[in-house]
Amino acid sequence: MDIQIILDHVNSVYTDKDTVSGKVLLETATPIDISTIAVRLSGIAISRLNGKRSSEVHKILRRTQVVFPPKQQLDSALGQKFTLRSGTHEFPFSITFPHFAECFKLDPHEDDLAASCARVRLSKRLPSVHLLRRLPPSTGTSNDIAEVKYSVNVVIKKPGLFKGTMKMSRDIFLNPLSEPTSQQEPVFQQQQQQPITIDPEISNFSSAPSFLLSVQLLNGSSLLQTLPLPLRITLTKQTTFTCPAILKNFQTMVVEHTHTDVNNSPSYHRQCWIVQTMSNMHEVVGDPDAPAGAELNLSNALWSSRPLPPKLVSSFETCKIKRSYELRLKVRFQFGELPKVRF
Numbered sequence: 277m278d279i280q281i282i283l284d285h286v287n288s289v290y291t292d293k294d295t296v297s298g299k300v301l302l303e304t305a306t307p308i309d310i311s312t313i314a315v316r317l318s319g320i321a322i323s324r325l326n327g328k329r330s331s332e333v334h335k336i337l338r339r340t341q342v343v344f345p346p347k348q349q350l351d352s353a354l355g356q357k358f359t360l361r362s363g364t365h366e367f368p369f370s371i372t373f374p375h376f377a378e379c380f381k382l383d384p385h386e387d388d389l390a391a392s393c394a395r396v397r398l399s400k401r402l403p404s405v406h407l408l409r410r411l412p413p414s415t416g417t418s419n420d421i422a423e424v425k426y427s428v429n430v431v432i433k434k435p436g437l438f439k440g441t442m443k444m445s446r447d448i449f450l451n452p453l454s455e456p457t458s459q460q461e462p463v464f465q466q467q468q469q470q471p472i473t474i475d476p477e478i479s480n481f482s483s484a485p486s487f488l489l490s491v492q493l494l495n496g497s498s499l500l501q502t503l504p505l506p507l508r509i510t511l512t513k514q515t516t517f518t519c520p521a522i523l524k525n526f527q528t529m530v531v532e533h534t535h536t537d538v539n540n541s542p543s544y545h546r547q548c549w550i551v552q553t554m555s556n557m558h559e560v561v562g563d564p565d566a567p568a569g570a571e572l573n574l575s576n577a578l579w580s581s582r583p584l585p586p587k588l589v590s591s592f593e594t595c596k597i598k599r600s601y602e603l604r605l606k607v608r609f610q611f612g613e614l615p616k617v618r619f
């Protein structure tokens with residue numbers, strides 16, 4: 277007997293607003309007896325201790341649809357067997373993602389699909405503390421301290437002398453839609469300022485050139501994966517002087533922070549993702565003769581063609597795993613032209 281899971285989404289990538297639909301293809305060369313065929317949409321969040329084998333698993337999604345026997349026969353079909361003739365059989369399914377992680381729920385189909393037909397609730401003990409949050413994105417591998425993975429599973433139960441269970445699984449990927457950004461976010465969360473003052477003895481100017489470097493996130497503290505960084509970078513002249521401000525280096529980096537907890541033992545992992553690095557530049561910022569108080573803007577052409585790295589997933593918090601990000605900007609300016617060297 278051959279079992280296949282055919283998904284309607286060819287690339288197996290879903291958002292949390294999607295429905296996972298498709299069909300189970302069952303091909304058999306001889307007639308077979310079947311009790312039930314069920315499709316389960318599963319998701320698990322695994323937190324691991326850094327460098328150790330200890331882990332904690334939360335079943336954040338377990339939604340099951342019995343696709344055979346038909347729904348109208350399901351209640352009376354407990355313990356019955358059905359014979360499928362030789363050939364290819366198709367069983368369509370359709371399961372929608374929930375709005376929130378559901379590991380606080382008990383799944384009546386968890387261990388025994390036959391029991392589910394009689395609507396018997398199981399009393400299996402699960403980890404007792406769960407978070408009611410949006411489903412997290414697929415992320416990580418078995419080597420990481422945090423892993424979230426989703427799959428579609430088929431469970432076929434056979435009755436009688438050859439009683440047993442056949443299973444088939446196929447991985448899918450969840451990339452939840454971004455939540456709308458808050459327009460009410462305080463300005464201090466959207467903007468960072470750094471004063472820059474050049475010692476006149478070093479710079480050889482009569483008065484100390486002074487700037488205020490201001491970096492602003494135009495959409496609040498949210499970044500969208502496929503779009504360039506919504507940055508506004510400004511140098512505000514604090515004093516009157518005429519030397520040019522020249523941008524020499526420019527780098528943007530996203531720092532990923534992952535916190536996990538395994539049976540009350542916390543673990544932490546940090547990873548840096550370079551978005552863009554430019555060096556040995558000679559970009560004059562604004563008009564060198566601008567008066568004090570003038571704002572000199574860096575051109576957004578510098579970063580507008582650089583979206584975030586595609587492997588980044590959205591920030592999330594689920595049972596025992598929290599992922600957040602920090603944007604770091606490094607800039608280096610030169611004030612005034614360096615004297616030309618002649619040989």
Ligand SMILES: [Zn+2]
Pocket residue numbers: 334335379380403405406407595
């Ligand atoms: Zn949980």
